[in-house]
Amino acid sequence: MAKKVALLQGNEACAQGALYAGCTFFGGYPITPSTEVAEVLSIELPKIGGKFIQMEDEIGAMASVIGASLTGAKVLTATSGPGVSLKQELIGYACIAEVPCVIINVMRGGPSTGMPTGPGQSDVQQAKWGTHGDHAAIALVPASCQEIFSETVRAFNLAEKYRMPVQVLYDEIVGHSRERIEFPEPGDLEVIDRAAPSVSPEKYKPFDPSFGDVPPLAAFGTDYRFHVTGLNKAADGFPTTKANLVDDEQRRQVRKVDAATDIELNEEYLTEDAEVIIFAYGSTSRSARYAVNEMRKEGIKVGLFRPITLWPFPEKRIAALAQQAKAIVVAEMNLGQMVLEVERVAKGACQISFLGRVDGDPINPGQIMEKVKEVK
């Protein structure tokens, strides 16, 4: 049977991906260029008995999804740079309390209000370091409508599997592009549900490391009653300031992502023999791919590395490529954020060249070709 196809905007594809993943709760606050995610879910969620709530502000939106998630719901919020800034404290709360939730950040320029209808890739470090304290971070950066769909599904899976907030970052260009999308049938894409406790309520501890680095999360309103706090806590969830317990807990929560092998996802295009590798993500990677094709016609050995998982950063692969290549050209719509990561892991093994743009226009293939040709 032919797959169901549609012409969808990126933001609409995101909403459809969320529904595919089993999302039943959306809490949000309107902000350009993310609003279509909320609009579509305000229509679709009640049809399946799900809940949509437009909260009074971005902080309330983040709070509402954490509260809803604790009742067992798969939850989503969608916002943009300034909104993510406001949500940061509670993103940290979701980290320490280990509450699964998905945060869509349709990136625009900044700082502050910046250019609400213009694209940007300036929140990529915010996704890692935005909230305070030490914590793991997972951020995905899809580059097409089809991929927004599948990466939104994967974001829910990772949130539920690793019991933590997961951010999906795509720039305004990808969010507002309309593209043909093929709807996966149920079962085509993996959908992971939250692990339920296997012990009796009396024995259940929501942060007990004896259950593994990701202890199961019970739901409010079942037989499992438990305490949730943003304070440092012991295995039973109650506050502690005992140094060893605080240390163990913090390290476990970082380790659960560090040790994971199914989070990293990249795409490489003609990198096998490449002397110059372009590092680009989101809409910039599409310009880069075009540039690679053009330059290959000219006999230039150039390839593209496109992270789909941005955090954790693909350290090993970039380190290996830095050994192989003469140069890595980092192209992104900011004044130098991921280039710092590339430099950090390349450790001087090859030349790192940077192309940034913050005027609200996309980085075009010509600019990338020019930059690649500057490499000595």
Add this chain to the structure above:
Amino acid sequence: MAFDYDKYLRPGKLPHIWCPGCGHGIAMKGLIRAIDACGLEKNNTAIVSGIGCASRLPGYVDFNTLHTAHGRGAAFATGVKMAKPEMTVIVVGGDGDGTAIGGNHFIHACRRNIDMTYVIFNNSIYGMTGGQFSPCTPTGALASTTVYGNPDPTFDISKLAIGAGATFVARTTSFHATQIDKLIAEGIQHKGMAVIEVLDDCPTTYGRRNKFRSVIDMMKKLKDNAVPVAAAAKMTAEQLEGKFLTGVLFKEERPEYTEQYAKVIAKAKAKGA
């Protein structure tokens, strides 16, 4: 037989952090008696708070408990209630938490008339951080950040709640211990947003600084200035000067938020079918 509070407390989580003479313990006992009177199931009840002295309450009681971030209790609770409307949701917290940093969430929870009970412990001060003035600190009073006297006007929480749209609003004090459970129980049974303001005392960071020589002095102030709503109706404005009303201040029936949303679901399903 004496009331069995232990049934609702978490063994091993006491003693609480509240200072000797603090009214929060009295209010917590009132809340427990109210829950008992309403026959609430532990598994089906969530108690949510923000940050501050009063907000530590959820740690001590054996329900689904959620100690959130400063000021965000009502917003987390909204998510819990929306996702699982069959649960009874109670929010607790202090005056600074609820009406300063959390003011926006508080007024919008009232506006929605979502079915939750918000017990706000108003001791007129930020206790946990050491006695800075709150939106409920009386004008002229001393706090660690108003050593020359508080220049700010003061919020009347109950009036704020009524103005914002809460459909059950009541006030009592930690002196009127037996009234606390009655009003909270009425709030829990009310369909919609219920706000119960419990005026209580902070001897450590407020009383000490504002020349209350003892906890008894503070309690006496709560006792002497409380005027039941019915009595106030017969008093002149002059007689009511400096007093505050206690009892049920406002009650009305208005559509409740999760019930309204259930209608949205029904409409959407009918359209989708």
